[in-house]
Amino acid sequence: QLDANPDRSVAFYSQDMNQGMQERMRIESGLRQALGNGELTLYYQPKFEIGSDRLVGAEALVRWVHPTRGLVPPGEFIPLAESTGLIVQVGEWVLEQACAQAAIWQRAGVPPFRLAVNVSAREFTQSLPIRVADTLARYHLDPSWLELEITESTLMHDFERVTAIMDRITELGVALSLDDFGTGYSSLSYLKRFPIHTLKIDRSFTTGIPADQSDCAIAGTIISMARQLGLRVIAEGVETVDQLAFLREAGCDEVQGYLYAKPLPAFEFEQGMRENWLLLV
Numbered sequence: 657q658l659d660a661n662p663d664r665s666v667a668f669y670s671q672d673m674n675q676g677m678q679e680r681m682r683i684e685s686g687l688r689q690a691l692g693n694g695e696l697t698l699y700y701q702p703k704f705e706i707g708s709d710r711l712v713g714a715e716a717l718v719r720w721v722h723p724t725r726g727l728v729p730p731g732e733f734i735p736l737a738e739s740t741g742l743i744v745q746v747g748e749w750v751l752e753q754a755c756a757q758a759a760i761w762q763r764a765g766v767p768p769f770r771l772a773v774n775v776s777a778r779e780f781t782q783s784l785p786i787r788v789a790d791t792l793a794r795y796h797l798d799p800s801w802l803e804l805e806i807t808e809s810t811l812m813h814d815f816e817r818v819t820a821i822m823d824r825i826t827e828l829g830v831a832l833s834l835d836d837f838g839t840g841y842s843s844l845s846y847l848k849r850f851p852i853h854t855l856k857i858d859r860s861f862t863t864g865i866p867a868d869q870s871d872c873a874i875a876g877t878i879i880s881m882a883r884q885l886g887l888r889v890i891a892e893g894v895e896t897v898d899q900l901a902f903l904r905e906a907g908c909d910e911v912q913g914y915l916y917a918k919p920l921p922a923f924e925f926e927q928g929m930r931e932n933w934l935l936l937v
C-alpha cells in the first residue's frame with residue numbers, strides 16, 4: 657500500500673531508523689567502554705569424551721558484566737560487534753584472556769585439554785595466525801591447548817585466502833572446529849578441502865533428539881559422515897540422558913551441554929575439575 661503523502665512516510669521512516677541507529681550506537685559506545693573498563697569476562701563450558709567421560713576440552717564464551725544491566729549474554733552484543741567491526745577488538749581480548757587462563761591451568765599441572773575460542777568471519781584475516789602464534793609464545797602455552805571454532809560463513813569467503821589462513825593456524829598445532837554445523841549454506845565438499853579437525857553439531861538438532869525424527873536423522877548422518885571423513889564430532893546443547901544415549905549409540909565422540917555443566921566463571925570451572933571432572937577418568 658503506497659502512502660498518499662510521501663513527506664509523511666519519509667518522516668516516519670527516518671524516525672524509525674533514528675531509533676534503531678540510536679540503540680545501536682548506544683550499545684556500540686557502551687561496548688567500546690566495556691573493552692577499556694575491563695567489563696568483559698569469559699565463562700568456560702566443559703566438553704567430555706562420551707566413551708570415557710574424560711574432560712577433553714572447554715569452550716570460552718564471552719559475557720559483558722554491565723554496570724547496570726548485569727550479565728549480558730553474547731547474543732545481545734556479538735552480532736552488533738560483528739556488523740560494526742568492533743568484533744576485532746573483542747576477539748583480540750578474548751584470545752588474550754583465553755590463552756592467559758589456559759596457561760595458568762597448564763602451569764598448574766591440569767591434565768591437557770583444548771580450550772576453544774569462537775572466531776567470527778571478520779576476525780579471520782591474514783594477521784590472525786601471527787596473532788595466535790604471538791599470543792601462544794607470550795604465555796608459553798602449548799598449541800595443543802588451543803582450538804578455534806569457526807562457522808560456515810567464514811568458509812564462504814575467498815577460498816584461497818581462507819585456506820592459507822587455516823593452513824597456517826593448523827601448522828602451529830592449533831585445532832580448528834566447525835561450529836553450528838548443519839545450519840549454514842556452504843557445500844559439503846569444503847569438508848575435504850579445509851583442514852578441519854572437528855564438527856560441532858548445532859544445538860538446534862540436539863534439542864530434537866530423540867523425539868524429532870528429522871533431527872535424529874540429521875545428527876546421525878553428521879556423525880557417520882564425520883567418522884568416514886576421519887573428523888571428530890561433538891554435539892552441543894546436550895541436556896538430557898536420552899540425548900546422550902542416542903549420541904553414544906550413533907558413535908558421537910564428544911558432548912557439551914547443560915547435562916554436564918553450564919558455562920562457568922573460571923573459579924567455578926576449577927572447582928568442577930577438582931571435585932568432579934578430573935575424577936571421572
Ligand code: C2E
Pocket residue numbers: 701716717718729730731734743747750773774775776805835836859892893894895912913914915919
Ligand atoms: P556457540 O559458539 O554455538 O556457543 C554455544 C552456545 O550454546 C553458548 O551460548 C552456550 O552457553 C549455549 N549452550 C551450551 N550448552 C547448552 C545447553 O545444554 N542448553 C542451552 N540452552 N544452551 C547451551 P552463549 O554463551 O550465549 O553464546 C552464544 C553465541 O555467541 C555463541 O554460540 C557464539 O556464536 C557467540 N560467542 C560467544 N562468545 C564469543 C566470542 O568470544 N567470540 C565470538 N566471535 N563469538 C562468541
Ligand code: MG
Pocket residue numbers: 715774805835
Ligand atoms: Mg562455539
Ligand code: MG
Pocket residue numbers: 835836856858859892
Ligand atoms: Mg555452536
Ligand code: MG
Pocket residue numbers: 836858859
Ligand atoms: Mg551456536
